Amino acid sequence: ITLDGVELRVLHLPLVAPFTTSFGTETVREVIVARALTPDGDGWGEIVTSAAPLYSSEYTQGAWDVALRWMIPALLDARRMSPAEVSGILEPFVGHRMVKAGLELAVLDASLRLDGISLGAHLGVTRDRVPSGVSVGIQRDPTALVDVVGGYLDEGYARIKIKIKPGRDVDDTAAVREAFGAIALQVDANSAYTLADADVLAELDRFDLLLIEQPLQEDDLVDHATLAARLQTPVCLDESIVSRKAAVDALALGSASVINIKAGRVGGYLEAVAIHDLCRAAGIPVWCGGMLETGIGRAANAALAALPGFTLPGDVSASNRFYRRDIVRDPIVLEDGHVRVPTGPGLGIDIDPVALDDVTVARETLRR
């Protein structure tokens, strides 16, 4: 494509209910969307940073600054590029992978729309729909948690993931397991533990969980390997897998037997596919994680999750799990416990300009 400009917006999307993890509670999703402007039409991407650097070191204002000061100017200097060339153009800038991913996605969407090809077809999906899991935040108490989980099971979600933290782990998990029997269940600690907590984490072994996600810190690959050897429950990494290289290292060390793939965290959908390919060749199951995406990112995630190596249900829940009103006209819905892989050109979405303007709190455009 030929890149004439990039528009960035900060959005504030109210959540249908507060979302609590071991690192905090959110009631509004602050997120950045990027629009690639080309002579032949626009492309949309999403930069999945949060307001505060609690999940990772990235956050809205840092992302906004590095995008406008460094990354978008580098892309505009290059002027003509294929989607596959974006990561190379942005490679000199260290880190800021969520920004790189969002900008790459905008270029990818513009390019695929121009060619009339869907993202799913471009990536090589093998399914037209994927089973949908839901990520459930920490609630007031285990009784409230059982209530909320019951609601999602009634809606048809194929897998439940509950967030845990020290003091809200064994009892919460026991309550859900006792209430609902042999459902597909997993837990996510978002780095809330240390190796000193291994005994508590081993108590989770009796619940026959699909996996425990990211119990330790992002850079604790060796400690994760030590912990994995002590647990029956498979250890899955999220925060630690920041690139294909990190995945290679984690597998070599035995830090994980399952990997959560998030395009934002690893610097783009193309890097995400590379991690998928690596894990598939190694026989390591992967699943598609989420970052409370808008309709832009959720459409892309549904396509990614339909690659053949995604053998576990992902956090690819319907739009209405987080939002009352999405910024696309055709939000992802839950059908029979599955979400459909979009088939239209590019991301296959139709932005609702009024809904988008209503949630826009900041806006800036750079042009050549």
Ligand code: OSB
């Ligand atoms: O750890 O998977 C995570 C949301 C924000 C940051 C980190 C995580 C999450 C989720 C929600 O669990 C997944 C979703 O978008 O459905």
Ligand code: MG
């Ligand atoms: Mg996680």
